[in-house]
Amino acid sequence: MTAPKTLYDKIWDAHVAHEQEDGTCLLYIDRHLVHEVTSPQAFEGLRMAGRKVRAPEKTIAVPDHNVPTTLDRVSGVIANEESRIQVEALDKNAKEFGVNYYPVSDIRQGIVHIVGPEQGWTLPGMTVVCGDSHTATHGAFGALAHGIGTSEVEHVLATQTLIQKKSKNMKVEITGKLKPGVTAKDITLAVIGETGTAGGTGYVIEYCGEAIRDLSMEGRMTVCNMAIEGGARAGLIAPDEVTFEYVKGRPHAPKGAQWEAALNWWKTLYTDEGAHFDKVVTLKGEEIEPVVTWGTSPEDVLPISAVVPAPESFKGGKVDAAKRAIEYMGLEVGQKLTDIQIDTVFIGSCTNGRIEDLRAAAEILKGKKIKDGMRAMVVPGSGLVRAQAEEEGLADIFKEAGFEWRLAGCSMCLAMNPDQLAEGERCASTSNRNFEGRQGYKGRTHLVSPAMAAAAAITGHLTDVRELM
Template sequence: MRASPRRPGAGAAAAGTFVGASSGSPNCEAGVRRLAHDIMGKTLLDKIWDAHSVRELPSGQTQLFIGLHLVHEVTSPQAFAMLREAGLPVAFPERTIATVDHIIPTDSQTRPLRDTQAEVMMSAIERNCREHKIQFFGPDTGHQGIVHVIGPEMALTRPGMTIACGDSHTSTHGAFGAAAFGIGTSQVRDVLASQCLALERPRTRRIEVTGRRQGGVYAKDVVLHIIRRLGVKGGVGYAYEYAGPVLDAMSMEERMTVCNLSIEGGARLGYVNPDRTTVEYLRGRRFAPAGEAFEAAAQAWLGTASDADAEWHDLVCLDAADIAPTVTWGINPGQAIGVDEAIPSAEAFPEDERAVVEDAYGYMGWSRGDRIAGTRIDVAFIGSCTNGRLSDLREAARVAQKGRVAKGVKALVVPGSQEVARAAEAEGLDEIFRQAGFEWRLAGCSMCLAMNPDKLEGRQVGASSSNRNFKGRQGSPSGRTLLMSPAMVAAAAIEGAVTDVRSVLAREER
């Protein structure tokens, strides 16, 4: 047993369902280890960890098998070069999937790409995938998109898996009850070469969100509120298990938004236990099992959920009644407030935090007593791996129908994938956006990190449905980002300023 675990409720004896095992016999040592754990019940993370453990390394770390490796163009070329230099093959190309998302332009994707460096990166990932027989979902496949959007929508992401990707927002996949790790390029090389990572098991913190969300309060608001409460470094060393009635009631896309931002709270990963919502989302998707095999898989998936008598190292409870539409005012995602609040004064923070708070005031240009509502914006960005899915676009479109993009505001809608774009177009969302004055773009990461031509300029203020408000994040070294839900971004776009989406939703359509 690990140090000072917490047990909310003393459940009955654990079911102790073994994750993922469909064939072959586990070795004795692993069997004994599982038995010892089963006495107390296990968390989802424990179950996945034990099932994917290849061995204990001399360092005491676990050599953990990675079921799915997602690859994109920015963090992989150096890893492929390292492999080439070492003369190593890709060990499990069939468990490796690639796409292009960060650098892809969202206006025209005609080859060669206008940005010569982007073309070099695009060509490199195509070549690396060809050479190593890795399936590549490029723009001509109809399935290109942000790696954390296409994995789930094609059911490459499934409960009980381990997933790695050279991208911090890999935590998104935890929404399915997977253990999903963001990694750097040297670790991408390790996974390509061995399908494994050397890791220490994080501790687990269960975060229960109780009560009910008010109207106009979205998954983005819930997770920004969590980070506001626990801080951007509160999660260091932890896996976050999100639970409680609010998470139970969320759709898979909403859960993805929550898990996506785990990393912004400092957590190594985040997950939600799989349930019927998870199973029904996966049914019929491209890489999901079909027919009877699906029902058998569904049972196994549900069995990966944390046992009722599992132990967590920490437990946090939050009440959804306290959550308002939330907006960041500063330079990290924890610097967030309800839309009806004023920018907090430095004295409201622990002494240790004040330097970052003062830095944020200066960078963002706040004066004492300023309120977030009414803050003028120059750019509105709806998209990203956080909020670029169909339900996000639907919610934003509901708001866009209430008005037109304000004069002087540039408003972009960037679907998270080609599949999201097709689905949105099939229900006419693109037309709603266009008629309201938004630009409807092609799929990619776009202005979330501005590695393509979509960038803030100068000190522009961007209302953004993305995940980071770091200094310079959206492409201009002095650009300013206000993070919020897609519906709040749409409201800001039509008002030209930060606005409580609830007041816009109450209006008649234009």
């Protein structure tokens, strides 16, 4: 009998194309997602070496980081010259190397991590990489998915493999049921609050437990998306009926007999009884509160009912880091988090730019107006999410509440396009990073769920969404 395996072990074993004596492997890559920021140097490298893309049919490119999200972008002109050059370079490279491509003008365009699942490129048991750390998102399907640098992008383009050594296994179990008003975003932030941003370093996390099983695919993607903020190489959730239901019928999902064959294999993708995990973290679902971040690291997370912590309550280098964060964020020790005034709200990103996220925010906003002077925007994760939200009437709710209703892209999550915070502006954001300057020079970010972002837009300060439910 073979030893019991984790889900990670199984996917890993199914993709080793070559193994050296020291355990260094060539891991075969099933899907390679490409965007405009981390790929130009890789394509240039191929060109200089006279190499081709080994598997263009497994390579999917879409511009997302730089693209404007304002309605005037349909004119096809990107005003910022450097951004325009980068997007044009992707247009050119996609054509020249013959990879699958969704240009800005295509309704299927959007954030790469939303487009991949939406089009059925991401399937259970696959290996998925992209020159973007939030590739972890695809782990929600039980796919081994992680971010890579540009040298590795070039390596995958040329060889369809990565040189890898296996990570350790970590289990994160969320038991029980979530309370009303608590979402996948709160789970994933709460886990990072528990483990710290380096707690997952060297590990692949498998999320499990009743609260995870109860999540939709959208929610599972939100959880896995931020595995990287916990330092993990990847996050995984074993595929189940929810997964299969989501995948079935998508443009690039298998059909007919191939669907049946795929399903048979996918159903074997779970962690065996008694398999070994190197680290286990357990949280009780019913104890998770709606959370917000107060500082400049995703680990600076607290329940909305808490106060800004004293730096001295931390240990080691974190004391100085917390001091710096409180100063940067313009906060007072002991200040109630609900007293923090907000001037900007951003709903979108690969963390929370899917249809369910927009539904959750619209639910809170229905029939209400945002606070006077508030700048609020919704940036759907893809053109198709946008279209669906319009069909469901969500767009009207946002617009009537006072939100801007934008076109798809990464937008203010990383502020490479014109959607940025000005110096000192403070944003309740559904994105994934609250680093210094992340959303704009000296901008201040509080990470929250879509429902919490909607609540803050209405009241003008960080708010416990349960008071508005």
